[in-house]
Every structure is written in structure tokens, then in C-alpha cells.
Amino acid sequence: MMHALIQLLEGGGEVLIFSLILGAGLPTLFAAGVWALSFGAKGVDDVAEHRPHLIAKIFAGLCFAGVVLAILGGIFIIVGHGFGVTLQAGWPLFVSK
Amino acid sequence: MPSELVILSLVVVTALLFDFTNGFHDTANAMATSIATKAFKPKTAVTLSAILNLIGAFLSVEVALTVTNSVVNIQDASGAPRPELLQDGGQALLLIVLAGLVGAIVWNLLTWLLGLPSSSSHALFGGLVGATMAGLGTAGVNWLGDGTKPDGVVGKVVIPALMSPAIAIVVAGVGTMLVHKVTKHVLAKYRDTGFRWGQIGSASLVALAHGTNDAQKTMGIITLALIASGQWTDLHQVPFWVKLACALAIALGTYSGGWRIIRTMGKGLVELTPPQGMAAEFSTASVVLISSHMGFALSTTHVATGSILGSGLGKKGAKVNWRVAGRMVVAWGITLPASALMGALMWFIGHSVGGLFGAMIITMIMVAVSAWMYRHSLRTRIDKNNVNADWSDNGKGASLQPAASIPDPTHPREGFADLKELEPQSERELAEVS
Numbered sequence: 001m002m003h004a005l006i007q008l009l010e011g012g013g014e015v016l017i018f019s020l021i022l023g024a025g026l027p028t029l030f031a032a033g034v035w036a037l038s039f040g041a042k043g044v045d046d047v048a049e050h051r052p053h054l055i056a057k058i059f060a061g062l063c064f065a066g067v068v069l070a071i072l073g074g075i076f077i078i079v080g081h082g083f084g085v086t087l088q089a090g091w092p093l094f095v096s097k
Numbered sequence: 098m099p100s101e102l103v104i105l106s107l108v109v110v111t112a113l114l115f116d117f118t119n120g121f122h123d124t125a126n127a128m129a130t131s132i133a134t135k136a137f138k139p140k141t142a143v144t145l146s147a148i149l150n151l152i153g154a155f156l157s158v159e160v161a162l163t164v165t166n167s168v169v170n171i172q173d174a175s176g177a178p179r180p181e182l183l184q185d186g187g188q189a190l191l192l193i194v195l196a197g198l199v200g201a202i203v204w205n206l207l208t209w210l211l212g213l214p215s216s217s218s219h220a221l222f223g224g225l226v227g228a229t230m231a232g233l234g235t236a237g238v239n240w241l242g243d244g245t246k247p248d249g250v251v252g253k254v255v256i257p258a259l260m261s262p263a264i265a266i267v268v269a270g271v272g273t274m275l276v277h278k279v280t281k282h283v284l285a286k287y288r289d290t291g292f293r294w295g296q297i298g299s300a301s302l303v304a305l306a307h308g309t310n311d312a313q314k315t316m317g318i319i320t321l322a323l324i325a326s327g328q329w330t331d332l333h334q335v336p337f338w339v340k341l342a343c344a345l346a347i348a349l350g351t352y353s354g355g356w357r358i359i360r361t362m363g364k365g366l367v368e369l370t371p372p373q374g375m376a377a378e379f380s381t382a383s384v385v386l387i388s389s390h391m392g393f394a395l396s397t398t399h400v401a402t403g404s405i406l407g408s409g410l411g412k413k414g415a416k417v418n419w420r421v422a423g424r425m426v427v428a429w430g431i432t433l434p435a436s437a438l439m440g441a442l443m444w445f446i447g448h449s450v451g452g453l454f455g456a457m458i459i460t461m462i463m464v465a466v467s468a469w470m471y472r473h474s475l476r477t478r479i480d481k482n483n484v485n486a487d488w489s490d491n492g493k494g495a496s497l498q499p500a501a502s503i504p505d506p507t508h509p510r511e512g513f514a515d516l517k518e519l520e521p522q523s524e525r526e527l528a529e530v531s
Binding site: 003004005007008011012014015016018019020022023024025026027028030031032033034035037038050067068071074075077078079081083 | 153156241242244245246247248252256257260264265267268269271272273275276279280282283284287288291292295298299301302305306309372375376379380381382383384386387388389390391393
């Protein structure tokens with residue numbers, strides 16, 4: 001019983017750490033992209049006229065791409081689970097369980 | 098048709114009905130925040146969620162034939178039903194499963210009527226535990242497993258239910274805080290549109306994951322019933338029609354949209370802004386996916402609600418409606434014992450009458466109770482048109498009381514009217530089960 005409880009607590013801790021990295025990190029990355037779009041808008045009189053700077057756009061694009069990639073990764077995990085394969089950090093990306 | 102085949106058909110239909118309630122009870126988990134922040138129109142949200150649930154259900158190729166093993170001992174480790182339950186075409190096992198499913202459905206509908214997001218998997222496990230306890234005694238229940246790994250009612254249901262909302266609150270809280278820090282000086286026109294897009298992606302992930310996890314449980318239960326009655330022998334595969342039927346049932350349920358629950362989660366707990374909504378969705382998606390990847394069972398409902406609460410705590414000045422949150426936590430706590438009690442009661446009724454008629458009577462009880470609750474729900478209809486209406490804090494916002502019966506805001510206990518009826522009963526239930 002104690003053994004199982006310790007496993008659960010350890011597992012919970014790991015879930016918390018990874019979820020903080022992804023679950024709180026990805027929205028922050030996304031927010032950074034949104035922040036970039038708005039960059040330089042502070043002194044602008046007419047906010048409707050504000051257009052993002054090219055560099056800001058590229059930066060924002062990279063941020064959004066990161067988030068999209070993570071979502072695709074999530075889909076791969078779900079699909080992989082269904083077909084009995086698991087995702088790993090190295091290559092090949094999928095290994096049989 | 099021989100009577101055991103009729104009972105089997107009742108089990109299959111009831112299981113699909115449970116799958117349907119599972120769908121509409123859990124639409125909110127993926128879509129409540131997106132509907133509340135207007136990232137999606139309500140109808141678009143439930144349609145997308147239904148499609149993703151359908152796809153998700155088909156993705157679960159890995160078989161969940163041993164799903165009941167987490168909480169009860171009616172199968173062995175390979176998934177085969179216990180031989181002592183197999184006389185007379187497996188009637189003993191079929192009655193336990195049927196009674197458990199009826200208990201779970203009744204509880205799911207009751208919590209839906211009250212607009213409370215309770216866990217469908219807790220309801221299912223609770224119903225099974227109750228029916229098994231009634232049929233086989235407490236030894237029939239898998240409380241702890243063998244102690245080497247997290248298992249049983251405690252390890253797979255109770256402790257995860259305590260841990261997962263806490264984790265989700267922290268993750269969504271930190272996420273919301275960071276997002277607001279970063280976007281403090283951002284123009285509103287970029288912020289709201291941008292975050293709505295972010296929400297769409299993460300909400301879709303949650304819906305897909307839900308389809309793979311939850312439809313599988315019903316598939317496993319129907320296949321178990323088929324094996325017990327000798328209609329199926331393969332322990333490594335689910336019949337295709339079962340998969341198709343379960344996928345359709347959960348998708349249809351999702352599409353019908355449990356609007357009452359969507360309303361509570363989206364409007365009742367926290368008045369959500371798009372950045373908060375996105376932080377909450379990402380938190381739900383990552384906690385659910387990471388834990389199921391690591392092999393931990395948890396309830397999507399608990400995670401999703403925890404995330405919404407966290408997003409309320411993480412934003413300065415945002416108010417969390419603790420009264421609604423409190424009601425919800427009460428519902429979480431009693432879901433397992435309450436559906437267990439109903440499962441046990443159904444088993445006793447079915448067993449006392451016996452055989453085919455016993456099974457038919459508990460099915461009819463379920464139909465009658467469901468019809469009554471549906472009729473009751475029409476009095477305070479909530480649908481795609483009023484799901485986002487302002488939450489009246491003075492009363493039971495979940496049910497949009499007609500003007501005549503708006504509760505008195507000066508009365509502190511007002512708005513708990515329905516729960517007051519529920520509480521004494523559930524305490525009794527708790528006492529009886531423990």
C-alpha cells in the first residue's frame with residue numbers, strides 16, 4: 001500500500017512538473033507572440049491603424065508555430081496511444097510499446 | 098428469443114445510453130471555456146467536439162477489455178469473466194453490469210439536471226462497485242489492488258480525484274498569471290482574437306483525448322457482457338459493431354451538448370476572459386495527456402474544473418464564485434458513493450424479482466426516472482441560445498429561474514434549494530456505503 005501511494009505521489013509530482021512546462025509554458029509562449037504583434041503600439045494615437053512591424057510579425061509567427069507544433073505533438077501522442085506505439089524524444093519518433 | 102439474449106440486449110442498449118450521457122456530460126470539459134469566451138459559437142463548439150470524440154473513439158485501437166478490473170473483481174487479469182458468474186448464460190454478471198450502468202446513468206442525469214459537472218467515470222465505477230458489493234459482497238470490490246502499484250478504488254479513483262484538480266489549479270493559475278504579465282500592455286484587438294485561436298487548438302485536443310479515453314470504457318463493458326453470455330470469445334479484440342455503436346453514442350451525446358453543465362463551467366465559476374480561457378484549456382489538455390501518457394487514470398471533469406478555478410485565481414481581480422465551486426466539490430465527493438448506492442439498489446430489485454423480469458424492471462425504472470428528469474429540465478430550459486446569459490449570482494444561475502421564482506438574494510442559503518434536498522440523502526448514502 002505504502003509503495004503504491006509513493007508511486008502515486010511521485011507520479012503526481014512528475015505530472016505537475018511536465019504540466020507546468022507545457023500547460024503554463026505554451027500559453028505564455030502564445031502570449032509572447034500576441035505581445036510582439038502589439039509591439040510599438042504604446043504611443044500610437046489610433047489603435048485601429050496600428051500594423052505590426054515585420055520583425056515583430058516573424059517573432060510572433062515563431063511563437064505561434066511553437067504552440068501549433070506542441071498541439072500536433074499532443075495529437076500524435078493520442079493517436080500513437082491508440083495504435084500501441086509511444087512517442088520518444090529521439091529518432092525514430094515512434095517506438096512500439 | 099431466449100431470456101439471456103434479451104438481458105444481453107438490455108445491457109448493450111443501457112451501456113450505449115450511458116455512453117450518450119457520458120458524451121453530453123463531458124462536452125463542457127473541452128468546450129465550456131471556448132463557448133464562454135466566444136471563441137466558438139455554441140453550436141460550432143459542440144459539433145466540433147462531437148466530431149473529435151467520434152474520431153477519438155475510433156483511435157482507441159488498444160483494447161480496454163479489462164476496464165472493470167480497476168474497481169471490481171468480475172473478470173480475471175486476461176479479461177475473461179469469472180467462471181462462477183457464468184451460469185445461465187452469464188446472468189449473474191449481466192445483472193451486476195446492468196445494475197451498475199443504471200445507477201451511473203441515473204446519477205449522471207441528476208447531476209446534469211442540477212448543472213453540476215461531476216465525473217462520468219466516477220459514476221460508472223461507482224455504479225459497478227455498488228452492484229458488485231450487493232451481488233458478491235465487499236470481497237468483490239478491488240479496493241487497493243495488490244499494493245505494488247496504484248490500483249483499485251483507492252489508487253485509481255479516490256486519490257487521483259484528490260490530486261488532479263489540485264495540479265490543474267496550480268498549472269492554470271501559473272499559466273494565467275504569466276499570460277497576463279506578458280500581455281499587460283497589449284492592444285485589445287490583438288489580445289482577444291489571438292487568444293481565441295489559441296483556445297480552439299487546445300480545446301480540440303481535450304475533445305479528442307476524451308473520445309479515446311471514455312468511449313473505450315463502454316466498449317470494454319459491452320464486450321465483457323458479450324463474452325459472459327457466450328456471444329464473443331476473442332479476449333484481444335472488440336467487435337467492430339461495438340466500436341461503431343459506442344463511437345456514435347458518445348458523439349451524439351456530445352453533439353446534444355449538456356448545456357446546463359457548459360453553463361456552470363463557463364459562466365458559473367469564473368467570468369472568463371480569452372487569455373484565461375486559453376490558459377485553462379492548455380492546462381486541462383496537458384494534465385490529461387501527460388497523466389494518461391504516464392498511465393495514471395484521472396477524470397477529465399476534475400481537471401477541467403480545476404483549470405477553470407486556477408485561471409480565476411491566477412488573474413488579479415478575477416472573482417471565483419466559491420458558492421458554485423463548493424456545490425461542485427460536494428457533487429464530486431458524493432458521486433462515487435451515490436451511484437454505488439443506486440447500483441446496489443438496482444441490483445437488489447433486479448435480483449429479488451429475478452431473471453428476465455428483474456432485468457426488465459430495473460431498465461424500466463431507469464427509463465421512468467430519466468423521463469421524469471428530462472421533463473423537469475424543460476421547466477428551466479438551457480440551450481445554445483441562453484447558455485452564455487449572465488450568471489445571476491443571487492440564485493441558482495444554472496437553471497435560469499423564471500422571474501416569479503427568482504430566489505431572495507438576502508437569504509444566504511437560497512440557491513441551494515435543490516442541493517438541500519440532495520444533501521441529507523447523500524449523507525445517508527455515504528453512511529450506508531462506508
